[in-house]
Amino acid sequence: MTLITTDLRVADLMTIDPICIRADASLTEAEDMMRTHRITGLPVTDAEGHLVGVISQTDLLYLAMPSVQELIRHRAPHVLIGEVMSAPPVTIDDGATLRDAARLMHDEHLHRLVAVDDHGRPVGVLSAMDFVALAAEM
Helix, strand or coil: CCCCCCCCEHHHHCEECCCCEECCCEHHHHHHHHHHHCCCEEEEECCCCCEEEEEEHHHHHHHCCHHHHHHHCCCHHHCEHHHHCECCCCEECCCCEHHHHHHHHHHHCCCEEEEECCCCCEEEEEEHHHHHHHHHHC
């Protein structure tokens, strides 16, 4: 049995108008945004709104490791997202099939993909939880 039908596209399942953070924002701002919006990751953009990376709770967990904490201990309030984000971002076209998105997420070990427009600006986020919600509705 195939859970993902071939006619479903990324745009059918993704969260549109994603909450983004700028690369020059602080790590504290990213943590606050994720907590406030109850999300586990944020697309990171430059000053023009182009996607340059992703910051996630997984990234924050690595930053909490004692050896990393020692390195950033004195700079913690001043650490910028651009210094610790995952880059380059793995993106997908919103017209791609969900099967292609699932394969990409599996192959790259990702919890989310950012869909971008023709100018490289984020238009949506497809998360692993979106697939869980889809499966729960079937």
